[in-house]
Amino acid sequence: MNNFKVTPLRGEYEKSGGKVVEFCGYEMPMQFKGILHEHETVRQRAGLFDVSHMGEILVKGKDAENFVNYLLTNDVKTLTSGEVIYSFMCYPSGGVVDDLLAYKFSEDFYYLVVNASNKDKDLQWILDNKNKFEVNIEDISEKVAQLALQGPKAEDVLQKLTSVDLSEIKFFKFKNDIEICGKKVMVSRTGYTGEDGFEIYTTPQDAAFLWEEILRVGQAQGVEPIGLGARDTLRFEATLPLYGNEMDANITPLEMGFGYFVKLNTEDFVGRDALLKQKENGVTRKLVGFELLDKGIGRHGYTVVKDGKEIGHVTTGYMSPTLNKTIGFALIQGKYAALGTEIYIKVRNKELKAIVVNKKFYSKKTQQ
Structure with a gap:
């Protein structure tokens, strides 16, 4: 049982x-x-x-918009009622607590949709950061x-x-x-x-x-x-990241190449100082796309090497059903991230040749 x-x-x-x-x-x-x-x-x-299985968390109250904006890297104040925004929720270190969708009903009512694997952790993080914000937080996932x-x-x-x-x-x-x-x-x-x-x-x-x-x-x-x-x-x-693969507590949105969803020119949010510093200094790791040239598949967690040295790891890898190519994402040292760079994926005891490619493998057809 x-x-x-x-x-x-x-x-x-x-x-x-x-x-x-x-x-x-x-x-x-x-x-x-x-x-x-x-x-x-x-x-x-x-x-x-x-x-x-996804989690749904309500944030209501007169400080709801300010509180959600403090939690998230994106700027929810750009939303009008009936709009949704994608964002990261970060630790002070800049690492990712979770990525989520925020639905705006009004300035005093937001609906957050979080990953199932992180729901309890997210809820606790939201409660721990409530501070002096006048908000009510409710987990309605079971409803x-x-x-x-x-x-x-x-x-x-x-x-x-x-x-x-x-x-x-x-x-x-x-x-x-x-x-x-x-x-x-x-x-x-x-x-x-x-x-x-x-x-x-x-x-x-x-x-x-x-x-x-x-x-x-x-x-x-x-x-x-x-x-x-x-x-x-x-x-x-479609280059859509997955928590636990392309992001986690030790990977920042800037390293992933998702800086568009990090509004550093807005008011303070959790992780802003660390992310601002990282942007000013430049990221030392980057998430890249790769195409495997040798036969095999680079799976999540496999080591990436160059000139006999470990330079990163695979975050996701598949034989693409649409492209009919063996492709993947890897988080590697930034100096090896240029398009066309040859890298090697360690698969069991072999090093398989790959090449860094644009990680936008598939053009979205979503309605704009």
């Missing part, structure tokens, strides 16, 4: 042939018909993901189920289930209290695949009904359930 948590959609997996694994303390589907098939389904048509419909056919399929004009929900926008299949939900358009798509936030009680209806209506357009395996290959091709 295991003690893993389950999402409200746990009972739906076997209906579609889901193979279940432990992930972040939950029983989640790794794949249904196969990772390559599911990857192509999302790229060509649309796929439905259970992401109910929320989340479905993600991703792919070029996503809008066509979901539009059949609602009277709301989904084209009005632009990229990184959301609408609350709209009806899908007669159920009141919140719908956003952010995505983690590089394709267009929607996130549907609903109650645990309505999750299975919505899952079944989306698959039923979407069947004619090839919509299928998608597991964690394809979720990872899809996000990787």
Whole structure:
């Protein structure tokens, strides 16, 4: 008997042939018909993901906006109601606590969506930094189920289930209290695949009904359930980072090359001093893309070498289903980060030749 948590959609997996694994303390589907098939389904048509394991934290009160801005590296004060922003939450050292999405309902109401693996840690970090801010913080993760419909056919399929004009929900926008299949939900358009798509936030009680209806209506357009395996290959091709791989407490957003989401010219936030100093001095490590020239795959954690010296490690590596190339991300010493530089990945007892390439492997098709 295991003690893993389950999402409200746990009972739906076997209906579609889901193979279940432990992930972040939950029983989640790794794949249904196969990772390559599911990857192509999302790229060509649309796929439905259970992401109910993600964490949702509310920040309310008169200081909500100032508090969220203090926690995050990005500037939430640029948002208007109904907009979403991607950001990092950092330690004073500049290392990453987590990356997350912040939904702005109003200046006194923010909705934070955090990674499942970090939810408890994030919640404690938020509470520990509350200080004198007048805010109320509530973890509503157990009250929320989340479905993600991703792919070029996503809008066509979901539009059949609602009277709301989904084209009005632009990229990184959301609408609350709209009806899908007669159920009141919140719908956003952010995505983690590089394709267009929607996130549907609903109650645990309505999750299975919505899952079944989306698959039923979407069947004619090839919509299928998608597991964690394809979720990872899809996000990787689209240069979307994963906590524990491309970032952690010892890796900063600047080293990752994600400085766009770090607004150093704004008011103070946790980690600002360290990140400002790092920017002024220049980063000594950089996250790069690589293409493996020799046969093999550079997996997460594999050592990267140059001239017999260790210069970094692989953060993610796959045979790209879309590009049909063996590619990856690696965090390496900055002096070796120039495009075209030859590096070597240690795979077991061999050193496989690779070349540094642009890490934007796949052009996103998300609606702008």
